[in-house]
Amino acid sequence: MREQRTSLLGSSKHGSSRPTLVDVAALAGVSPATVSRALTRGDAVKRTTRRRVLSAVDALDYRPNRAARGLSTGRSGVLGMLVPDISNPFFAELIRSAQAEARAHDQVLLIADTAQSEAEELDLTESLAGQVDGLIVCSPRLGPERLGPRLAEVPLVFVNRRAEGVPAVVIDQDAIVRMSVRHLQDFRHHHLAFLAGPEDLWSSERRLETVRALANSEGLELDVLGPYEPSFEGGSQAAEPTVASGATGVIAFNDVMALGLMARLAAMGIAVPEKLSVVGSDDVPLAHMWTPALTTVRAPTRAAGRRAVELLGELIEAGAREPLDRTPPHESPPVRRIELEGQLVVRESTSRAWA
Amino acid sequence: MREQRTSLLGSSKHGSSRPTLVDVAALAGVSPATVSRALTRGDAVKRTTRRRVLSAVDALDYRPNRAARGLSTGRSGVLGMLVPDISNPFFAELIRSAQAEARAHDQVLLIADTAQSEAEELDLTESLAGQVDGLIVCSPRLGPERLGPRLAEVPLVFVNRRAEGVPAVVIDQDAIVRMSVRHLQDFRHHHLAFLAGPEDLWSSERRLETVRALANSEGLELDVLGPYEPSFEGGSQAAEPTVASGATGVIAFNDVMALGLMARLAAMGIAVPEKLSVVGSDDVPLAHMWTPALTTVRAPTRAAGRRAVELLGELIEAGAREPLDRTPPHESPPVRRIELEGQLVVRESTSRAWA
DNA sequence: CTGTTAGCGCCTTCAT
DNA sequence: ATGAAGGCGCTAACAG
Numbered sequence: 252m253r254e255q256r257t258s259l260l261g262s263s264k265h266g267s268s269r270p271t272l273v274d275v276a277a278l279a280g281v282s283p284a285t286v287s288r289a290l291t292r293g294d295a296v297k298r299t300t301r302r303r304v305l306s307a308v309d310a311l312d313y314r315p316n317r318a319a320r321g322l323s324t325g326r327s328g329v330l331g332m333l334v335p336d337i338s339n340p341f342f343a344e345l346i347r348s349a350q351a352e353a354r355a356h357d358q359v360l361l362i363a364d365t366a367q368s369e370a371e372e373l374d375l376t377e378s379l380a381g382q383v384d385g386l387i388v389c390s391p392r393l394g395p396e397r398l399g400p401r402l403a404e405v406p407l408v409f410v411n412r413r414a415e416g417v418p419a420v421v422i423d424q425d426a427i428v429r430m431s432v433r434h435l436q437d438f439r440h441h442h443l444a445f446l447a448g449p450e451d452l453w454s455s456e457r458r459l460e461t462v463r464a465l466a467n468s469e470g471l472e473l474d475v476l477g478p479y480e481p482s483f484e485g486g487s488q489a490a491e492p493t494v495a496s497g498a499t500g501v502i503a504f505n506d507v508m509a510l511g512l513m514a515r516l517a518a519m520g521i522a523v524p525e526k527l528s529v530v531g532s533d534d535v536p537l538a539h540m541w542t543p544a545l546t547t548v549r550a551p552t553r554a555a556g557r558r559a560v561e562l563l564g565e566l567i568e569a570g571a572r573e574p575l576d577r578t579p580p581h582e583s584p585p586v587r588r589i590e591l592e593g594q595l596v597v598r599e600s601t602s603r604a605w606a
Numbered sequence: 607m608r609e610q611r612t613s614l615l616g617s618s619k620h621g622s623s624r625p626t627l628v629d630v631a632a633l634a635g636v637s638p639a640t641v642s643r644a645l646t647r648g649d650a651v652k653r654t655t656r657r658r659v660l661s662a663v664d665a666l667d668y669r670p671n672r673a674a675r676g677l678s679t680g681r682s683g684v685l686g687m688l689v690p691d692i693s694n695p696f697f698a699e700l701i702r703s704a705q706a707e708a709r710a711h712d713q714v715l716l717i718a719d720t721a722q723s724e725a726e727e728l729d730l731t732e733s734l735a736g737q738v739d740g741l742i743v744c745s746p747r748l749g750p751e752r753l754g755p756r757l758a759e760v761p762l763v764f765v766n767r768r769a770e771g772v773p774a775v776v777i778d779q780d781a782i783v784r785m786s787v788r789h790l791q792d793f794r795h796h797h798l799a800f801l802a803g804p805e806d807l808w809s810s811e812r813r814l815e816t817v818r819a820l821a822n823s824e825g826l827e828l829d830v831l832g833p834y835e836p837s838f839e840g841g842s843q844a845a846e847p848t849v850a851s852g853a854t855g856v857i858a859f860n861d862v863m864a865l866g867l868m869a870r871l872a873a874m875g876i877a878v879p880e881k882l883s884v885v886g887s888d889d890v891p892l893a894h895m896w897t898p899a900l901t902t903v904r905a906p907t908r909a910a911g912r913r914a915v916e917l918l919g920e921l922i923e924a925g926a927r928e929p930l931d932r933t934p935p936h937e938s939p940p941v942r943r944i945e946l947e948g949q950l951v952v953r954e955s956t957s958r959a960w961a
Numbered sequence: 962c963t964g965t966t967a968g969c970g971c972c973t974t975c976a977t
Numbered sequence: 978a979t980g981a982a983g984g985c986g987c988t989a990a991c992a993g
Contacts, residue, residue: 271970282980287972295978314736318682319970321673322985329684337701338891343693347719359737362717364702381669382714483895511895518897536693540838540866542873626986637964642988650962674986677969 270311279307290315326571330563331361331383333375335390336482339507340535341552345389345410348556356564358384367480369393369451380405385563388412392451406566410559412453413588418566420559420589424457427548430595431502431530432465434546438603440471440500440528446489446512447477448504455481455504462502474498479508486511494521499528499604506531506538506547513541513600528601532593543599551591558589625666634662645670681926685715685918686738688730690745691837692719694862695890696907700744700765703911711919713739722835724748724806735760740918743767747806761921765914767808768943773921775914775944779812782903785950786857786885787820789901793958795826795855795883801844801867802832803859810836810859817857829853834863841866849876854883854959861886861893861902868896868955883956887948898954906946913944 276283281300289296289304296304307313321327330353334342346362353360361383365371369392376398379386385406391398395414398407409419435443445462448455459475466473474496479485486508493501493512503509509531513523523529523543531538534549565587631638636655644651644659651659662668676682685708689697701717708715716738720726724747731753734741740761746753750769753762764774790798800817803810814830821828829851834840841863848856848867858864864886868878878884878898886893889904920942 272972273970283971284973284981285979288979291972297978300978316677316970317737318673318676319985320972322671322677322970322987323972325985327673337692338695338698340693343698346692346717347721350719354733359716361714362701364705366702378709382672483892487895514895514897537838540842540869542869627988628986638986639965639988640963643963646988652962655962671986674969675988677971677986678988680969 269316270313272313272315274311275304275307275313278311279303326384326567327382328357329359329361329383330560331363331379331386333363333365333372333379333386333388333391335365335367335372335392337362337364339482340537341505341507341533341550342389344535344552345556348553349387349560350556352557352560356560358560358564360560365392367392367449369397373397385567387559387563390452390454392449406563406570408559408563408566410555413457414453416586418562418587420555420562420591422454422550422555422591422593424454425461427532427593428458428461428465428502430548430593431532432462432469432471434530434595434597434601435500435502435528436469436471438500438528438601440498440604442472442474442496442498442500444474444476444493444496444498444501446479446486446493446501446503446508447475448479448481448485448508450478452481458504472498477504479504481505481508483507483511483514486513487515490515490519490521493527494519499526500530500601501527502530502532504532506533506535506545509545509547509600510537510541513543513545524600524602528604530601534596538596539598541600546598546601547596548593549596550593554591558591562587562589624671625668627668627670629666630659630662630668633666634658681739681922682737683713684738685713685915686718686734686741687715688718688720688727688734688741688743688746690720690722690727690747692717694837695892696860696862696888696905697744699890699907700911703908704742704915705911707912707915711915713915713919715915720747722747722804724752728752740922742914742918745807745809747804761918761925763914763918763921765910768812769808771941773917773942775910775917775946777809777905777910777946777948779809780816782887782948783813783816783820783857785903785948786887787817787824787826789885789950789952789956790855790857790883791824791826793855793883793956795853795959797827797829797851797853797855799829799831799848799851799853799856801834801841801848801856801858801863802830803834803836803840803863805833807836813859827853832859834859836860836863838862838866838869841868842870845870845874845876848882849874854881855885855956856882857885857887859887861888861890861900864900864902864955865892865896868898868900879955879957883959885956889951893951894953896955901953901956902951903948904951905948909946913946917942917944 272283272286276286286304289301317328350360363375372393387408389410391409391412395417409417411421413421447459476489476492479489481504489512509529516523531545531547534547538545538547627638627641631641641659644656672683705715718730727748742763744765746764746767750772764772766776768776802814831844831847834844836859844867864884871878886900886902889902893900893902
């Protein structure tokens, strides 16, 4: 019941600074080590002791100093996430869910925008690698052979790129294409166009292959247009070629492109879906607000963000546990890969072709 | 020319870890303190010494440990930035420019999305306050009286909210309204509608006052509609009331709302600008890609982001220099406020009314 | 201009 | 179950 608190807090260099572990320990009448234990692990602290500590903690409004903790543990509590374009609603949503998950684990998410540029992607990866506990790279333009050197420094997770040796969360691109094509087939379309995204995007290339194979096996006529930037503007640029192709059904690499396409088509006086059926991918918020509302394949964005953070967390843990010098016995742990599936959402931008 | 490097590096606990200041010092043949000085300040290091240090640095690929530095300096090198909605292109752009500026100063920007929620705003402010050197809050819903308690802990900068005692970067809202109204007047509109954003948004309230005053003094008929959420959907919801109001010119709180409005109007068969002229605010990328392209007031987004970071940087510096215990002599330093101006961009969504 | 000496606040063996 | 002691990597006085 002693009241040394004032003097103890006063022991800090200047009165205005925040309380430290030592202050808490003093107030609780235990050693700093005990406070640390009570706060970081459930282990090895008597219930009553813990309670005393905890109440001292909030009596003092104590919050641990992350830098000090980081210096000790070697972990900063910061996760990095690279996205090609923050303003793309798909990534915005991914960011939100990842952030929520990170926060739930008392971690913090550092976002960086690569502006769709390979150079920026590399640059940011390098400079972030040293400051974060782990890195999530969304829709990377670069593969592990370029980003690879950093693999050794920091756990890395890809979102939407399947690559040798890199743990990843990917949405099944083949399934997206199958659903889209199937839907158009159901509506009697025989001549399709595919608006391709950038060639260095795994998801776009993957779909391109699949749509080609599928068109072939199903006896569909197919025009591949592009590559275009995966943006509203990219979609707009695709409008003329799309019309020129004579296709009656278009599959765009993503919703934002599909929207750009439709905007331009409208300006050209081409009616959707009467003259042209359009399918997007992702189901961004604008997709259903548009006129006509866009048929698309809903991406499990929230799950993707959440699971990417989870996966990264596991990798970080594993890395921390790993014996320091020797490589782990024989087989290295298998590279984890999480596969997610999209879901077709039929709206007004598609309809039966009577050609 | 001695080659102790191997053994020196070996002095670290385990071979795989990164080199430290001490390793660099040893390789350069100087003391750790000198390396520190050479790296952090330009002062007080002989040119030749610095060169030796620098070459040792990159021979070893040394990069300082932020946590350790932070523990020593009390600064983490992390700046926080709260935005109401990442996917709003206005904030996306703000984030990009702020991030660039931060990076240029070797700082890192932590983004958090408050989802337009007061509760989240408060929550995030509190939890971030302890982990960052300073905080930028964009278009805050809460004023200093609510966020205030954290003011003491960490330098705070508002973007787009003028408030007692809080340094801020604000875009002149009165000027935006004046330009918009003036433009509509030039086109002979006498009956205007204003689509208001949320009531707790300073920028919206400010504009509301101004537009009222202006309508009054200019003898314009004015209908105030709303408040609506400052989103695409909010704008859509405003369509019917807008038409019902009988106004021929509409000023929307921002571009995203204006776009939502126009989308809905199109679906209703109301021609823009023939039946209704629409003015937005911000000039987000979609504004000029839309059909019809949106007349709007371009916000100096990049400047705002950059200057917010600059201003925050100055505050942090000042705080660090400040004598520790006593309050600074007499007058506290004046609260800095940076005023920026938008610029009218006339496009196709406005035209002369012949009513 | 440079080296020496102390910590920053926390976590973590090692004892007890 | 708890305490004591050392160190993480860096910077900041203070001497020289």
